[in-house]
Amino acid sequence: MPNRPLVLPILFALLCLGIALFPLVGDTFYVRLVAKIVVLAIFAMSLDLLVGYTGLVTLGHAAFSGTAGYVTAALVNKAGIVDLPALLVAALGAAGAAALVIGWISVRTSGIYLIMITLALGQMVFFFFHDVAFWGGADGVNLAAKPELTMGGVTLLDLADRMVFYYVALACLVLVYALLFMVSKAPFGQVLRGIRINEGRTRALGHDVQRYKLAAFVIAGLLAGLAGFLEVVRSGFISPAHVNWHESATVLIVVILGGMGTLVGPVIGAAALVLLEDWFANLTVHWKLFVGLFVIAVVLVLPSGLIGLAGRIGALRWSQRLRRPGAQSAVSKGAEVAREGAGDA
Amino acid sequence: MREPILETRGLSRRFGGLRAVSAVSLSFEAGVVHAILGPNGAGKTTTINLLSGDLSPSEGTILYKGRDITALPVHARVHLGIGRSYQKTNIFPELTCLENCRLGAQARLPGWLNLVKSASHYGEIGERAERALALCGLEARAGAAAGTLSHGEKRQLEIGMTLATGPDLLLLDEPLAGMGIEESRRVVDLLKRLATDHTLILIEHDMDAVFSIAERITVMVNGAVLETGSVEAVRASPAVQAAYLGEEHAA
Ligand SMILES: Nc1ncnc2c1ncn2[C@@H]1O[C@H](COP(=O)(O)OP(=O)(O)OP(=O)(O)O)[C@@H](O)[C@H]1O
Ligand SMILES: [Mg+2]
Numbered sequence: 001m002p003n004r005p006l007v008l009p010i011l012f013a014l015l016c017l018g019i020a021l022f023p024l025v026g027d028t029f030y031v032r033l034v035a036k037i038v039v040l041a042i043f044a045m046s047l048d049l050l051v052g053y054t055g056l057v058t059l060g061h062a063a064f065s066g067t068a069g070y071v072t073a074a075l076v077n078k079a080g081i082v083d084l085p086a087l088l089v090a091a092l093g094a095a096g097a098a099a100l101v102i103g104w105i106s107v108r109t110s111g112i113y114l115i116m117i118t119l120a121l122g123q124m125v126f127f128f129f130h131d132v133a134f135w136g137g138a139d140g141v142n143l144a145a146k147p148e149l150t151m152g153g154v155t156l157l158d159l160a161d162r163m164v165f166y167y168v169a170l171a172c173l174v175l176v177y178a179l180l181f182m183v184s185k186a187p188f189g190q191v192l193r194g195i196r197i198n199e200g201r202t203r204a205l206g207h208d209v210q211r212y213k214l215a216a217f218v219i220a221g222l223l224a225g226l227a228g229f230l231e232v233v234r235s236g237f238i239s240p241a242h243v244n245w246h247e248s249a250t251v252l253i254v255v256i257l258g259g260m261g262t263l264v265g266p267v268i269g270a271a272a273l274v275l276l277e278d279w280f281a282n283l284t285v286h287w288k289l290f291v292g293l294f295v296i297a298v299v300l301v302l303p304s305g306l307i308g309l310a311g312r313i314g315a316l317r318w319s320q321r322l323r324r325p326g327a328q329s330a331v332s333k334g335a336e337v338a339r340e341g342a343g344d345a
Numbered sequence: 346m347r348e349p350i351l352e353t354r355g356l357s358r359r360f361g362g363l364r365a366v367s368a369v370s371l372s373f374e375a376g377v378v379h380a381i382l383g384p385n386g387a388g389k390t391t392t393i394n395l396l397s398g399d400l401s402p403s404e405g406t407i408l409y410k411g412r413d414i415t416a417l418p419v420h421a422r423v424h425l426g427i428g429r430s431y432q433k434t435n436i437f438p439e440l441t442c443l444e445n446c447r448l449g450a451q452a453r454l455p456g457w458l459n460l461v462k463s464a465s466h467y468g469e470i471g472e473r474a475e476r477a478l479a480l481c482g483l484e485a486r487a488g489a490a491a492g493t494l495s496h497g498e499k500r501q502l503e504i505g506m507t508l509a510t511g512p513d514l515l516l517l518d519e520p521l522a523g524m525g526i527e528e529s530r531r532v533v534d535l536l537k538r539l540a541t542d543h544t545l546i547l548i549e550h551d552m553d554a555v556f557s558i559a560e561r562i563t564v565m566v567n568g569a570v571l572e573t574g575s576v577e578a579v580r581a582s583p584a585v586q587a588a589y590l591g592e593e594h595a596a
Binding site: 182183185186188189191194197204206207209212215 | 397399418419420421423424429431435436437438439440444447448449451452453454457458459460461462463464465467470506507509510
């Protein structure tokens, strides 16, 4: 339906515009915080392809970002490589390979077993980086230098510069969004949606669902790798904690908090989580408790995530168009509007 | 006898101790409407599941156009031209009727990793989906969410989605189940139209419908084939009359 309102892409564009202009007004501390949000948003968007679009709930996504981060750190620290394209290829390649292996094993299962197996495999990756001395041990390692893009002796991009990093990360956010948006509209994404709604029937319509799930895993893993690369460059540090299941759980919470299957939801979720953590951490030492309470409150009040707020506003405007026989609840209407710009062709 | 499009040899399926399908050897001719009858629990749906690949057999082989497809998964059989519909409506409730059909139509795209071009820009998908929707009589409901259709319309969509995959052989599991008289008549007309250029294997409890469409009939009881042959032969079979058809349909 070409004339459907593109609520979500417009919302995303506005968010990006805000992020792009923010350094003009925000102070350094908050600019750093927004950079953190942007990287977490990319990470969460990559997971949204699995959780929100394909209906595959996983708990091992940090294995992919963490692998990319460690490979980047090793190449910079041990081999002295700072060339941006080379590091990117290596980091994404490693993350993609990890996703291929973990995905190949995981797509044979579903539901609670998929959660368990991705958790188990993710923890194996965690222990690999934790226990093998080469990677720097339990305390983690600092990144000795930041990547840069040079051409013919001229440095085009130096990620050591905070502002350069900021806009490179924002460009990656836009790129990842555009990529996932495109994929979701393409026949490939339509099959993923079919798998989420009714896997058996999707198979019976001639689609090799196992293969689609594996491909979704690899795409999500590659993009998580990009997030992992950006994170190690941003913070200049990587430790086993970045690969631990807590990290996988956090990114899953970001996706659910913001709104699954919408791509914009994860951006909003990332912003909400980072800002809340910062806010509560200033107020109390028990900030994790309050962040947790907030997440619970959102999940209870807004089952389709924070994006559901936008959805509800949208639902008011388009309620006429959405009113169908077998009336849905206001909440699911909101969810539907929220999905519109993302999942449906 | 015309050449068989599908053959089974000693096809069996056990569920634990239960033999749901037991040594079924049948030959389905190309271009013929072949009905499978039998009381509840006779193993009809299980047989269709074996033919479609939804279940794998405990024993036996399946030949499609002379090729052994016993080990092929469901999606691969769809690509060979085997399509099925379900007894229990199996659709995508939150998608529109057209989108339901588009997902079937997409199965015939060359390749599977189509990541770039929007699905709505594939003319062939839209055309095939719209044709299937028109065939099953839901043209006017193209934009309606499948979950909001009436029961009869859902049954029509069930067939339409299958048609969109471009099958040569249709496995239809009780397409008339739960339909009103008027809806039934429409679907029977549809089946007659489909019969002109498809092979149909049809499970149906509605005897009048079966006798008006089918050319050959197989009667199953307790997982085994009781009788198979032309409509007249099966109707006249004393074993069938005793076991299943009852007095009402006795000649
Ligand atoms: N997945 C399964 N697990 C265990 N038993 C099953 C399974 N599927 C079918 N059965 C059993 O196999 C037998 C045949 O079932 P089937 O569904 O093939 O019958 P049917 O002829 O289609 O009946 P109906 O007319 O009621 O649809 C039944 O006894 C049923 O309970
Ligand atoms: Mg049945």
